[in-house]
Structure formats: structure tokens, C-alpha cells
Amino acid sequence: MEFFQRGTAGATLRVYIDHERGITLDDCTAVSHQLSGVLDVEDPLPGHYDLEISSPGLDRPLVFSEHFARFAGHRIRIRLAEKLEGRRKLDGLLQGCEDGLVVLESEGRRWEVPFESIESARLVPEF
Template sequence: MQSADGNLITLTRRVVEPMGYELVNVEFFQHGAGGATLRVYIDHERGITLDDCAAVSHQLSGVLDVEDPLPGHYDLEVSSPGLDRPLVFPEHFARFAGSRVRIRLAEKLDGRRRLEGLLQGCESGIVRLDAEGRLWEIPLTSVESARLVPEF
């Protein structure tokens, strides 16, 4: 699974945001013999319903048919981000400062690839995380994935 390229994200954002939803993430992955999936995560302050997903799917599929940004056949899935919401864009890291997060790094930093701690925010492309008794400063470009840790 991989995040989609910038052009596909921009195209998707142009559809999702005017409908009143937040674009959380866009993923595109290939599987099997020529099959692929385009997965779009949306959110709203009141939460996401099945009707929300259907409405975005309908609008987005029309734009994707016209723009044709992806070669071949693929399935479009529109979903809520779930309780363990992914953090993808810099504004996500800023918005969820104070939340518990789990981060996986592309390469080791001080001998670690996985960190879990309290998110302190993100400024100038640097994610700050309070974990293991210290403040980590992680370049956003080094973050392979980041997710909220649900607290019950």
C-alpha cells in the first residue's frame, strides 16, 4: 500500500472538500493479476455515515472517469478513517497535538523505527513527539506512517 501521488491527491481534494468533507488520505495499491484499489478516507466533525461515503464515491467516480488519472481497472473505496485515524498531512499533526500516536519511520532514528508517544505538533516539516522520556524531532519526510492511538 502506498500514498497516492500529489496529482491524484489534488484531484481528490477538489472533489471532497467542496462537498464539506475533510480529505484524510488517498491510497493506491495494486493486487493480484492487474487489479488495483484506490482508497479514499474522508472525515467530518459529526462523523462519517455510509451515505456520506456513497455521495463522495458517486461524485469522485464521475470525475475520475473524465480525468482518467489511473491506468487500467481499479476499485474505488471511500471510507471513514476509523478510531486509529492516519495522520498524513502537516495540518493533521498540528491538529492532533496532545493526542497519543504511533509512528513508523522510513529509516531508523537513534536506533528506532517505531515510536509511540504524545504528539506535540508539527512546525516547518518537523514532527515533535514526547516518547520514552524525551522529545523526538522527526522530519515529516521520514515518517512512513502515523496513526492515532484510540483511548477508551
């Protein structure tokens, strides 16, 4: 996933990298060096810009159904576009994604949330 922003302080090309085992500072450094070389040679973006390499973070957003399957067993926080049984926010243990439904355990019960009704979802960091 890449983002290019031009602002008053200059332009930034932000690239997010991810891996099942997680991302380290060394991973970001390696990608930065490799990508910098390619960008210098190909020069696809006009003018000066800063290159930022980052991971999605501990509280990473869950956007695709594959994310909900991958992070089953983790705590998540969901914000719904519309109320479901009187609730717009749910916080619980992600069980997975089944037939277009995101399944989580919250407050002692099982919630089945239609994927398309999710406005945003994030992992809840556990320390």
C-alpha cells in the same frame, strides 16, 4: 486519494474521503451514490469494477505535515527510517509539527523528529 487495482477477482476503485468532523456511513453512502452517477456517465475506466468508498479509519495514517498539526493532542505511533537516539519506533502524545519537526511526548520526554525521517506514522485508537 484514490486507488485503482486490477486483480484476479476483478478491479476495484477505492476512494478515501475525510472531514475534520469525521466520516460516517451516511457520508460514504452519499459519496458513493454521487460518484457512481458521474462514473456511469463519464465512463473513465474500461470494463467492470467495484467502487469502494471509505474513510482513513481510526488508526489513520499520518502522511503530510498538515496531518501532524491537525491531530495534535492524539496518541500516535511512528516508525523511523533510521534510528534516532537508538530508537526506530516511538509511541506518544503528538504535540504538533514545528519547522519540519514532528513533536511528541513519550516516556516523560519531548521528542523532536525530523519529518523526512518518518517511514510511517499512524494514530493510535483510544476507546
